[in-house]
Amino acid sequence: DGGITQSPKYLFRKEGQNVTLSCEQNLNHDAMYWYRQDPGQGLRLIYYSQIVNDFQKGDIAEGYSVSREKKESFPLTVTSAQKNPTAFYLCASSDRGWEQYFGPGTRLTVT
């Protein structure tokens, strides 16, 4: 059963702590993406990776970091430097230039 998994579904952290969100895909897609979704703002691109061991900043990369050591995995770390980290985070993958497939998302709450 091919798809994208994100875990956990809900995540709670205290301010000042780094937190890592998981994203795994078994679609054999080269490209993977992280978005942040906030009410009334749509989806904004945080980071993306077109190939293993390479990634680029998106529009709102400050306070986030990623790694792409394996084709199927693209974890996102929300660092303590991110000023407003509470949001819904979506991971996606695509077969280079075609439609993106999305995971179920992780809702992060930082208090």
Next chain:
Amino acid sequence: AQSVSQHNHHVILSEAASLELGCNYSYGGTVNLFWYVQYPGQHLQLLLKYFSGDPLVKGIKGFEAEFIKSKFSFNLRKPSVQWSDTAEYFCAVTYNTDKLIFGTGTRLQVFP
């Protein structure tokens, strides 16, 4: 800057009404256009897409969209909505890259 505009933020309709959601993009070059839908509690999923060819594209669940290059538009339509169409709808565009640029979304509520 490249951007996508969705002017309808919240649309409320009765069942069987016709739907048209606006989408305009900012750049006049080669584009690929998408409409995604997010049903309550579900994954974001693709409704339809335009890459080339016939500018009128048909998607799932009776939706269609028309690419009008002269107007930089890709409006989504459905002749008769159902309660199950209640969702948030996102227009998105790529400009010859892998980066999708999303609009801010339109929340559609359909009442029986």
